[in-house]
Amino acid sequence: MKKSMKTLLLAALAAAALSGCASNPAPEKTTEAASSQASSEAQSTEKSAESKTETEGASYTVGIAQFAEHGSLDNCREGFLQGLAEEGIEEGKNLTVLFGNAQADGGTASQIITDFTSKKADLICAIATPIAQAAYGATKNSELPVIFTAVTDPVAAALANADGTPVGEITGTSDKLPVEKQLEMIRTLLPDAKTIGILYSTSEVNSETAIKEYKAAAPAYGFEIVEGPVTSTADIPLAADSILEKVDCLNNLTDNTVVSSLPVILDKAAKKNIPVFGSEVEQVKIGCLASIGLDYVDLGKQTGKMAAKVLKGEAKASEINFEVIKEAAFYGNAKVAENLGITLPAELTDTAAEIFTDIAQK
Template sequence: MKKSVKLLLIAATAATALSACSKAPAKASEGSKEGSAYTIGIGQFAEHGSLDNCREGFLEGLKEEGIEENKNLTILYENAQADGGTASQIVNNFLSKKADLICAIATPMAQAAYSGAKKSEVPVIYTAVTDPVAAALAKEDGTSVGEVTGTSDKLPVEKQLEMIRKILPDAKTIGILYSTSEVNSEAAIAEYKAAAADYGFEIVEGPVSAPADIPLATDSLLQKVDCLNNLTDNTVVSSLPLILDKAAKKNIPVFGSEVEQVKIGCLAAMGLDYVDLGKQTGKMAAKVLKGEAKASEMNFEVIKEAAFYGNAKAAENLGITLPAELTDSAAEMFKEIKQ
């Protein structure tokens, strides 16, 4: 009887050892390049240069904080192609895959992410959100409404108007196309309208409800204005090549709001560096992932410095000379239009 018990104990000990051995490789892989300590879902609302730059900068910011893809980070990336319903589906997919954090790029994506993740308490870190307060992602004092925070790409409206006046001293009307479904654009329009008179301008609005509205809205607006000024409106930016082509045929300048828009043919912009914006966002996300702070404990952040970007080829095509006081201090001047 004693011998049987002894044999059973030996067998049980061997089984435990085998079980431990079978689990060992999985545990080891968590610290290896193949495994990952964190999973982040990156949801991008639309496909265009400035948002792509945000994503690139976000990953750079994480890497600088020791969180790097293929080492200790798994990235789930999806693009909503400027569709609100798709944005919500993307968030649900990230939650089903147990993402530790969601990075939401652009205002509609951030709103969908916070709404979808609120009950799960998965933190949302956003970037390229023009007005977090208007988007109901932050309170008036900048504090968070929940487990959500990030960075704002608030436009330097007065600096932009000042730049346009220097380049077009005789201009009176500025046309702005914008999507009525994007609160970021409505907030920017309100700010432009409030400041325009101080620089001798009148703002003429061109509201659209869908990308299909843009061709006719552009044609209508071009008949009423001396120039167009582009926002960071995701719906409109996606159709910017079309807008630039129509404006060029009427020899009407189009001003951008950031570097990528100037690269593809906007005359100039007092804009932000969206890679830097994304990098700042990545560092905020790293703090949350490492447990150094909760998203709800961090105010949203703003990049305050804007720089001049100009396109010499666009200026030549329009017969415009960009003032030396702008070009001499430019962050970057482009000699060709990127196709």
């Protein structure tokens, strides 16, 4: 009987032990789950590393087409390359840059674009309206993306739809002028002025758009706009002489033809003691009195970042609406003000982006 009881007790203990093991298999399952999770994470890390290696290993050829030789467009080009570099696309590492400057000539602009397409550029950056139009005209039946910058009115230039969407594989940034802020600034600096002269090229749609906006807004600030149309840089000297006889000041646009000859205009205006207002910082540096203008390096950077998205395959140009830079600021030239006998008021200088104390040589 004792032996039987002992046998039964041992059997019960063994059964309990087996039952405990069966009801608590968690350690084995946890180990399997951890192993599975580690494997998944390793695969994810491997895929991420492969993707990164593919991006880092890619190389790109970008054609930069600039319409004219002047400071604001040069700054756009500099900013564009900076924007690409900030996104990991850098000249000398994984970027080959093709560059052409049309020197404000439409025929040369078309030749530059043709050259870029023949060299199999991955993307074209077109700086200024006329060359952006040339670039799109040459590429619209292909998949070659065009990213423009320094285009005042992409819709009027037929580079974008009215709602801001692309018309094809083209997008970019606009340097739309802050017209009313500019007129307000001119009124602050010249309280007695009545007439503002504007020289502009009749072949640049960006200037035609700006002229219309200035003429519509000027009466609210007590100004009359006097137009000085030109067809080429050869017209500038006579046109400047003519318009300076009729106005209290000149206001410059981002007109490429006119800006290319700005030193000539500034020299003629200085001899008559007539202020010339700029549309961006580079024009103020070389002798315009002041401007409510844009920083074109920043504009270029913004454009470069858009181009990087397209090059990396993150988006197509046709999927990105054009963008407008909004940060306009006051720039003044104290030396020019002194020469003209004008005081730059604190209400402008206190919030200025920059005040120059000399006139830079062009």
